[in-house]
Amino acid sequence: MSILIIKNADKFYGKNHVVKSLNLEVDDSEFLTILGPSGCGKTTTLRMIAGFETPDKGSIILKGEDITYLPPYKRHVNTVFQNYALFPNMNVSENIAFGLQQQKKDKATVDKKVTEMLAMVRMSNFAKRKPAELSGGQQQRVAIARAVANNPAILLLDEPLGALDLKLRKQMQFELKSLQQQLNYTFIYVTHDQEEALTMSDRIAVMNEGVIDQLGTPEEIYNSPSTEFVAGFIGDINKLSGKVTAQNELVCNGQNIIANTKNIPNGKEAKIFLRPENIFITQSNNGIPGKILQTVFAGTHTKLEIQLSDGNIVHINEPVNSERRYTHGDSIHLEVKQHTAIIFE
Amino acid sequence: MNTTSLKNFLVSFSGIAVLLFLYFPLVVIVLFSFNADTVNSFPIQHFSLKWYSVLFRDDELLQSIGTSISIALISTAVALLIGIPAAYAMHKYDFKGKKLIDKIVLMPITLPGIVTGVAMLSFFPFVGVKISLTAVTFGHITFLCAIVVTQMLARFKRLDPYLEQAAYDLGATPSATFFKVILPNIKTAIIGCVLLCLVLSMDEIPVTFFLIAGNNTLPLEIYAMMRRGITPEVNAISTLIFIFSTTAILLSMRLNKEK
Amino acid sequence: MKAWLRKYSLLLPLVVWLLVFLVLPYCFIFIQSFFETDSFGKTIPGVSIDSYQRAFSNSLYIGTIFRTLIYAVLVAFLCILLSLPLAYWIAFKVKRNKTLLYTLISLPLWVSYIIRAYAWKIILGKEGLLNTFLQWAHITDKPVEYFLYSTFSTIVCLVYILTPFVAIPIYTAFEQIPKSLIEAAKDLGAGSFTTFRKIIFPLALPGIISGGTFALVLTMGDFLSPLLLGGPNTLFISNIVQNLFGTSNDRPLGSAVGILILLLIFLILGIAARSEKKLSSLKSDSR
Numbered sequence: 060m061s062i063l064i065i066k067n068a069d070k071f072y073g074k075n076h077v078v079k080s081l082n083l084e085v086d087d088s089e090f091l092t093i094l095g096p097s098g099c100g101k102t103t104t105l106r107m108i109a110g111f112e113t114p115d116k117g118s119i120i121l122k123g124e125d126i127t128y129l130p131p132y133k134r135h136v137n138t139v140f141q142n143y144a145l146f147p148n149m150n151v152s153e154n155i156a157f158g159l160q161q162q163k164k165d166k167a168t169v170d171k172k173v174t175e176m177l178a179m180v181r182m183s184n185f186a187k188r189k190p191a192e193l194s195g196g197q198q199q200r201v202a203i204a205r206a207v208a209n210n211p212a213i214l215l216l217d218e219p220l221g222a223l224d225l226k227l228r229k230q231m232q233f234e235l236k237s238l239q240q241q242l243n244y245t246f247i248y249v250t251h252d253q254e255e256a257l258t259m260s261d262r263i264a265v266m267n268e269g270v271i272d273q274l275g276t277p278e279e280i281y282n283s284p285s286t287e288f289v290a291g292f293i294g295d296i297n298k299l300s301g302k303v304t305a306q307n308e309l310v311c312n313g314q315n316i317i318a319n320t321k322n323i324p325n326g327k328e329a330k331i332f333l334r335p336e337n338i339f340i341t342q343s344n345n346g347i348p349g350k351i352l353q354t355v356f357a358g359t360h361t362k363l364e365i366q367l368s369d370g371n372i373v374h375i376n377e378p379v380n381s382e383r384r385y386t387h388g389d390s391i392h393l394e395v396k397q398h399t400a401i402i403f404e
Numbered sequence: 405m406n407t408t409s410l411k412n413f414l415v416s417f418s419g420i421a422v423l424l425f426l427y428f429p430l431v432v433i434v435l436f437s438f439n440a441d442t443v444n445s446f447p448i449q450h451f452s453l454k455w456y457s458v459l460f461r462d463d464e465l466l467q468s469i470g471t472s473i474s475i476a477l478i479s480t481a482v483a484l485l486i487g488i489p490a491a492y493a494m495h496k497y498d499f500k501g502k503k504l505i506d507k508i509v510l511m512p513i514t515l516p517g518i519v520t521g522v523a524m525l526s527f528f529p530f531v532g533v534k535i536s537l538t539a540v541t542f543g544h545i546t547f548l549c550a551i552v553v554t555q556m557l558a559r560f561k562r563l564d565p566y567l568e569q570a571a572y573d574l575g576a577t578p579s580a581t582f583f584k585v586i587l588p589n590i591k592t593a594i595i596g597c598v599l600l601c602l603v604l605s606m607d608e609i610p611v612t613f614f615l616i617a618g619n620n621t622l623p624l625e626i627y628a629m630m631r632r633g634i635t636p637e638v639n640a641i642s643t644l645i646f647i648f649s650t651t652a653i654l655l656s657m658r659l660n661k662e663k
Numbered sequence: 664m665k666a667w668l669r670k671y672s673l674l675l676p677l678v679v680w681l682l683v684f685l686v687l688p689y690c691f692i693f694i695q696s697f698f699e700t701d702s703f704g705k706t707i708p709g710v711s712i713d714s715y716q717r718a719f720s721n722s723l724y725i726g727t728i729f730r731t732l733i734y735a736v737l738v739a740f741l742c743i744l745l746s747l748p749l750a751y752w753i754a755f756k757v758k759r760n761k762t763l764l765y766t767l768i769s770l771p772l773w774v775s776y777i778i779r780a781y782a783w784k785i786i787l788g789k790e791g792l793l794n795t796f797l798q799w800a801h802i803t804d805k806p807v808e809y810f811l812y813s814t815f816s817t818i819v820c821l822v823y824i825l826t827p828f829v830a831i832p833i834y835t836a837f838e839q840i841p842k843s844l845i846e847a848a849k850d851l852g853a854g855s856f857t858t859f860r861k862i863i864f865p866l867a868l869p870g871i872i873s874g875g876t877f878a879l880v881l882t883m884g885d886f887l888s889p890l891l892l893g894g895p896n897t898l899f900i901s902n903i904v905q906n907l908f909g910t911s912n913d914r915p916l917g918s919a920v921g922i923l924i925l926l927l928i929f930l931i932l933g934i935a936a937r938s939e940k941k942l943s944s945l946k947s948d949s950r
Contacts, residue, residue, distance in 0.1 A: 111846055130408070131849040138850045144843035147944040148865040157861070158851030189944065209851060411855060412756070419752020422745045423764070426771050426826065429782030432792060436785060443790050447799065490677035497670045505674075508681050511689070516884015516928065518901040519921045522908045523688035526695055526918070531683060546684045549677060578669065600773070607775040609887060614908065623777045630781055630891065639785070642778040653773045657766065 062087040062245050063108065063213060068117035070103050077103050079269035085247060090239050092248045094256040095266035101249045105215050108247065110134045122212060137206035138215040142222055143198045145190035151201050152186045158209040176204040196227050213245045220255065232259055253293045257281065265289045287403050290332045297373045299331040312347040312367050318400035330403045337399035338375045346392030349373065351385045430646060437639035455640040465641060468625035475537065475621060476605035479544035480598055487552030495560035512547035517610025525614040539615040544605045551601055559593035596659030599652040696918035706914050714919035724903065724920055728927065731900040734818065735882035739875040741822045746830035746874060754837035772827045780891050783820045787811040812894040820888045825881055829874035836870025837863065869939040876935040880928050900924055
């Protein structure tokens with residue numbers, strides 16, 4: 060069942076068309092990520108759901124109720140802000156209590172809920188601290204507790220991990236995911252970090268230039284991207300060119316590749332998108348010939364930059380423990396795993 | 405109208421009302437400077453330029469304008485000569501007592517003008533400065549230093565620190581760096597500062613009030629006219645001062661914003 | 664030229680100038696406040712606390728200092744009251760031309776004091792704008808005398824002159840509040856008034872205090888408004904100092920009262936600086 064429906068929403072900033080007739084249905088209790096580069100309209104979409112922006116056209120329906128023109132303080136959704144936006148004049152407890160007090164809850168209820176929330180985010184020992192006295196990760200937890208305290212129908216998260224360092228970010232990803240499962244809430248999460256999106260989401264909506272290019276599970280998005288933009292934006296990818304020779308058969312640098320050619324007619328040029336993990340160096344001479352341009356040590360693997368005979372460049376990851384070591388100038392042959400190439404016209 | 409838009413309206417309305425309050429008296433002066441009548445009463449019956457022509461025949465007033473302009477020019481020039489090098493040193497070097505100088509230079513602005521005025525009145529004769537227009541000029545230089553130092557210090561701080569390092573790197577001596585690299589880059593700020601100093605000097609009262617002897621400066625002449633009774637001539641000269649000050653200040657603000 | 668020499672040659676003119684024409688004069692009135700006057704009113708150098716004793720024992724002096732303080736508090740309060748809606752409107756309601764409006768509130772700061780004071784003479788006078796308007800509109804049938812040459816007109820003029828001084832720091836404080844905090848408050852269910860009361864006002868309090876302090880201190884030192892617009896009974900402490908250096912010619916006493924005003928101002932500034940520091944919860948890292 061859809062908890063939130065966005066119907067044909069349009070948003071202009073002056074002449075800038077930032078959200079273009081956007082349609083989105085969010086399922087109850089799912090972790091949905093809106094992923095896209097900066098300026099793609101993802102934050103605007105989130106702000107329209109929160110009520111900080113009003114769409115110029117279209118409507119937003121929460122649990123069957125049209126909330127398009129409702130002010131933010133009357134909406135049953137809450138936001139975890141990018142830089143947390145904790146009230147610096149209030150301590151942790153007061154921050155968490157703020158929303159409950161606006162609902163005119165009695166003191167006992169507020170206190171009970173605050174205690175519960177503090178325990179949930181493991182901040183009970185910091186109840187009387189001011190936000191400025193907390194670390195980034197702790198501020199993050201308070202921001203989540205403050206938003207969750209109101210029991211929102213949907214929790215909106217606007218790049219909440221952006222300000223944290225890499226290690227903490229990874230840890231918080233897991234915490235957020237388990238919190239969502241534990242609470243069984245609907246999360247709408249906005250980020251430009253594709254790795255974050257892949258690890259946490261039930262579904263991902265990839266946005267580009269005001270439009271949702273693809274909506275699907277992380278696997279669908281990664282393995283069968285529906286547009287070139289999605290293919291290029293998520294994960295590492297190599298772009299090659301070839302020609303369709305038969306149904307599900309292409310030729311690239313003189314070698315046959317088996318892949319879904321969709322409806323591309325025979326004899327037509329095609330773009331071949333290949334993930335690095337689907338290309339291997341083969342010891343046989345049956346493969347796409349290439350030359351090693353550069354090798355870069357990257358810990359668990361070595362990154363190889365290879366130039367193919369048609370001039371295209373390919374990056375692949377070679378396990379460090381592989382028997383052969385390659386150096387600049389080596390001639391090699393590449394093999395492509397069947398049915399893994401993504402073909403666009 | 406629903407409550408939200410009513411609230412919005414009330415907020416905007418009170419904001420605009422206060423803004424109007426700030427400008428209403430100025431508008432009144434300008435309007436009444438064109439009033440043919442001798443009494444500033446509502447509503448205005450006839451418009452005329454009569455008071456402007458009276459103004460240009462008032463020798464005492466014209467003389468006070470001349471006095472004010474000379475004092476303003478001299479004190480601005482001296483304040484710049486003293487203030488800019490000091491501001492540059494305060495920006496560039498760290499030394500003991502920098503904070504103290506910073507505090508002291510601002511005293512004529514932060515402390516009440518009356519105390520500064522009577523302090524100067526009491527002490528100036530001891531260093532050979534008699535109560536006269538010279539004393540007024542010295543007083544003006546002192547408070548203009550506060551303006552020059554703060555304005556120029558702010559400008560130096562916005563200057564790209566690498567400019568200076570690049571000049572040194574390319575072999576320029578400190579003085580060549582100052583005159584060929586720093587000075588051209590703060591030129592607009594200096595002009596802005598000059599305009600501000602001129603306006604402030606020409607409007608200054610509290611210090612001038614105690615140090616003056618002989619001819620009046622413009623604001624003190626207006627003060628004297630006001631004490632003699634309301635004459636619409638004051639409206640005319642006020643309008644002219646208002647136009648002059650506003651133009652100079654707007655220009656100064658603009659020049660200060662430039663990179 | 665050696666660096667240290669260059670440094671001091673750049674600074675020296677300013678330092679010498681300030682020392683001779685500013686620091687020594689201030690020191691001198693402090694010393695002068697311990698001088699005495701002979702029976703002819705001539706100042707005699709000496710060390711005596713006579714002036715301070717006279718200042719504290721005569722209600723004309725100590726009483727006026729306190730009365731001026733009360734006027735100053737009133738002026739500061741009225742300035743804040745006017746500045747809040749003005750600053751709020753520009754900071755939160757106006758979308759375009761904010762810089763223009765900011766310029767408009769700061770511009771009057773620089774426009775001649777005497778002209779701005781004079782304007783109230785035209786407006787509030789017996790045959791002035793307000794009185795003739797009230798009679799023209801048949802609200803009153805004879806001029807209201809109390810409008811001009813009274814404590815009322817003096818306070819109105821001071822509030823008018825000082826409001827921009829107060830509005831600017833308040834506006835700056837409003838602008839420094841991250842917009843996300845206001846959105847967070849709305850997101851959590853707070854309406855505009857609650858958001859103002861619980862978020863905006865507490866966060867802007869240091870700015871409000873600093874603006875109010877400006878108005879307070881400047882009123883304490885003002886002698887022109889009462890001189891131009893005050894009535895026979897309007898007496899601010901600065902007018903007494905001005906008189907003691909003028910017609911009354913009792914410089915030691917004038918200096919002593921001047922020093923007392925300074926001490927009071929330092930006290931006010933100290934308290935204000937401490938409370939601003941204590942109340943400022945908006946640090947740059949919490950943005």
